[in-house]
Amino acid sequence: MNRLKTTLFRAGLNAMYASGTHRILAPIVGGRGVIFTMHHVRPNPAPGFAPNSILQIAPEFLEAVVTRIRWAGLDIVSLDEAHDRLMDDTDDRRFAVLTFDDGYRDNLEIAYPILKRLDAPFCVYVATGLPDGTADLWWLALEAVIRNHAQISCCLGDEEVVLAAETDADKNAAYERVYWWMRDCDQDLQRSFIRDLCNRYGIDLVELCATQSMTWDEIKALSADPLVTIGAHTIGHFALAKLDAERARTEMDEGAGIIADRIGTRPTHFSYPYGDAGSAGPREFEIARRLDFKTAVTTRPGMLFRAHSNHLTSLPRVSLNGDYQGLKYLDLFLTGAPFALYNGFRKVSA
Ligand SMILES: [Zn+2]
Known part of the structure; x- marks a missing residue:
């Protein structure tokens, strides 16, 4: 929802x-x-x-x-x-x-x-x-990327986008946009997308998994x-x-x-x-x-x-x-x- x-x-x-x-x-x-x-x-x-x-x-x-x-x-x-x-x-x-x-x-x-x-x-x-x-907590990783940066550039399918992420409202809008694109897209593309985004924006997916998971x-x-x-x-x-x-x-x-x-x-x-x-x-x-x-x-x-x-x-x-x-x-x-x-x-x- x-x-x-x-x-x-x-x-x-x-x-x-x-x-x-x-x-x-x-x-x-x-x-x-x-x-x-x-x-x-x-x-x-x-x-x-x-x-x-x-x-x-x-x-x-x-x-x-x-x-x-x-x-x-x-x-x-x-x-x-x-x-x-x-x-x-x-x-x-x-x-x-x-x-x-x-x-x-x-x-x-x-x-x-x-x-x-x-x-x-x-x-x-x-x-x-x-x-x-080995799993990617991509929804938490996406939140971390957007929290730590004032602007996010990424490629949503064929579309290159630059998303403002300065204010909380910007960040919420950026998150909604990328989150629902990721939910809908091919599952392997979803994972390669988040790995690339995390590489470029300095978020360690393995570390995130280790801190969150039993x-x-x-x-x-x-x-x-x-x-x-x-x-x-x-x-x-x-x-x-x-x-x-x-x-x-x-x-x-x-x-x-x-x-x-x-x-x-x-x-x-x-x-x-x-x-x-x-x-x-x-x-x-x-x-x-x-x-x-x-x-x-x-x-x-x-x-x-x-x-x-x-x-x-x-x-x-x-x-x-x-x-x-x-x-x-x-x-x-x-x-x-x-x-x-x-x-x-x-x-x-x-
Ligand atoms: Zn679950």
């Missing part, structure tokens, strides 16, 4: 909260449960240019979320338990699952102690290229806790739908295989990188099914309903991101009403 859509969605949420519509809709659209998507947990960034702040929530907010979910009557469960409850038509206990994508070190250092203290299970989906130092030792130590599920998230964090079928399958299969080699257990749960419709579609859902993943999650927003037991490799999630760090948004999300409206009341069946 880009900035404009985010702003409109948030305005809609505020209007819904003020009107109380969500409370009327809740019994119909609340569903069986919800899987939350998170990335980083760390203190909020300073005001100003921080385009990736949507990918992080503050530790206090994470703690408040856990308490609030339980106060609202939902159990916080592992993905295995969520799977079992979805498969059991007689089990109508509502549940929430906490998931973190990519495998960032703050998940271990900041989120884990909070969730351990609160006895809340969670899943970390690891893209193996991060601990192996090491294999850390992932293995974390995985030893029964509260923790380690899920698969491919090797190179590519938009799978933009790769050919064999390469997409290899990314999904070998990503899980590498985790098995490193921690001793093959993941049975999978998260599609980016997870939107342009990054994962029916072809990927079928590959995940054939690879015997018990569940695979998208980032398409929505609650879990009984019918999802037939769609276990295309489950929706709800993003808990930096733009929605208010318990009123969480309360709204737990009713399911925002997603019923967002999805036009499709796929709703209690």
Whole structure:
């Protein structure tokens, strides 16, 4: 979701909260449960240019979320338990699952102690290229390039552009322009583009990966806790739908295989990188099914309903991101009403 859509969605949420519509809709659209998507947990960034702040929530907010979910009557469960409850038509206990994508070190250092203290299970989906130092955290690298320079010149496809990056507004505009071009473009071009940009503007992609990602030792130590599920998230964090079928399958299969080699257990749960419709579609859902993943999650927003037991490799999630760090948004999300409206009341069946 880009900035404009985010702003409109948030305005809609505020209007819904003020009107109380969500409370009327809740019994119909609340569903069986919800899987939350998170990335980083760390203190909020300073005001100003921080385009990736949507990918992080503050530790206090994470703690408040856990308490609030339980106060609202939902159990916080592992993905295995969520799977079992979805498969059991007689089990109508509502549940929430906490998931973190990519495998960032703050998940271990900041989120884990909070969730351990609160006895809340969670899943970390690891893209193996991060601990192996071979994946490119291109969205963070792009932010670093733009933060450190007042002007950026680059080649977006056939177009040579010179982007002003003097003020925060300039930097935000430059980031949006390049980010969405990179999201849409060929995946190998995307990576050669960021490597070239980082070379020219003095950002070390390997160093960035090493500072942000957990090491294999850390992932293995974390995985030893029964509260923790380690899920698969491919090797190179590519938009799978933009790769050919064999390469997409290899990314999904070998990503899980590498985790098995490193921690001793093959993941049975999978998260599609980016997870939107342009990054994962029916072809990927079928590959995940054939690879015997018990569940695979998208980032398409929505609650879990009984019918999802037939769609276990295309489950929706709800993003808990930096733009929605208010318990009123969480309360709204737990009713399911925002997603019923967002999805036009499709796929709703209690
Ligand atoms: Zn990811």
